[in-house]
Amino acid sequence: MEEAEHLCDRLGIFVDGNLQCVGNPKELKARYGGSYVFTMTTSSDNEEEVEHMVQRLSPNANRIYHISGTQKFELPKEEVRIADVFQAVEKGKSKFTVYAWGLADTTLEDVFIKVARTAQAFNVLS
Numbered sequence: 001m002e003e004a005e006h007l008c009d010r011l012g013i014f015v016d017g018n019l020q021c022v023g024n025p026k027e028l029k030a031r032y033g034g035s036y037v038f039t040m041t042t043s044s045d046n047e048e049e050v051e052h053m054v055q056r057l058s059p060n061a062n063r064i065y066h067i068s069g070t071q072k073f074e075l076p077k078e079e080v081r082i083a084d085v086f087q088a089v090e091k092g093k094s095k096f097t098v099y100a101w102g103l104a105d106t107t108l109e110d111v112f113i114k115v116a117r118t119a120q121a122f123n124v125l126s
Helices: 002-007 025-032 044-057 082-095 108-125
Strands: 011-015 018-023 035-042 062-067 070-076 098-105
Touching: 002 108, 011 025, 011 108, 018 025, 018 108, 025 108, 035 044, 035 082, 044 062, 044 070, 044 082, 082 098
Parallel strands: none
Antiparallel strands: 011 018, 035 070, 035 098, 062 070
């Protein structure tokens, strides 16, 4: 996906032989990836505190991954400012140990997965 993002000026995503969308990488990420991906690793004892912190930061946040202390959330871009995320993490660090954390923009791979899941759900319903 990284190569496609850097080498191609237009991309198309096919699911089950059907073209689902076409556009340049930036357009596709804007259209289908309107969220940041926030990841935080703490001890398993602090997972609930992390979840509460994220919900205060963004009420419509969606936890997409969770395993032994590491949690990953989608934060809608229209609800969250990057500065607020940094501030929340610093506040969290004063309350519990944070082993690692990160904030990333939507990748082309995230777009592909979202488009594929949506198309498969539509195919199941029809």
